[in-house]
Amino acid sequence: MPEISLFYGIRITMNWDEHNPPHFHVKYAEYNATVLIRECIVDRGYLPNKQLKMVLAWCEIHKDELMQNWELASSGQPLNDIQPLV
Template identity: 65%
Template sequence: MPEISLFYGIRVTMYYDEHNPPHFHAEYSGNRALVDISNARIIKGALPSKQLKLILAWCVIHQDELMQNWELSKDGKPLNRINPLV
């Protein structure tokens, strides 16, 4: 499970050969969530309120890059790092 970004203690990963809809995994302090890339919303799990706002804002900003990584993951190719939220 490649790490594609890390910021404010939030670890963002994406698995190879995942199910639809396109999504990524976010983890913060033992809390985990699956985030829908297209709709910038939680599919499963939960994050604390502050971290949820940060990860959803980051998702909107980097939506195109996340979708590119989703396509790469489907083809089993290396994923690109995505800039953290600063």
């Protein structure tokens, strides 16, 4: 899965051949989650509270860029990196 951002040990990825609704994957230590882009909510999995808050804030900030990447992924094009949360 292509990595699109990495911050505070949190790895954000998006698949090339994924299914709707638009989402991204998060890995932090042994935790994994799937986050819906439009709603900025966890669809599946679990993250510790601190990391969850950071990921959801990052999602809100970069929602447009995430949707652009989703469109790129849907058409099999390379994804753009997205600035990490700082």
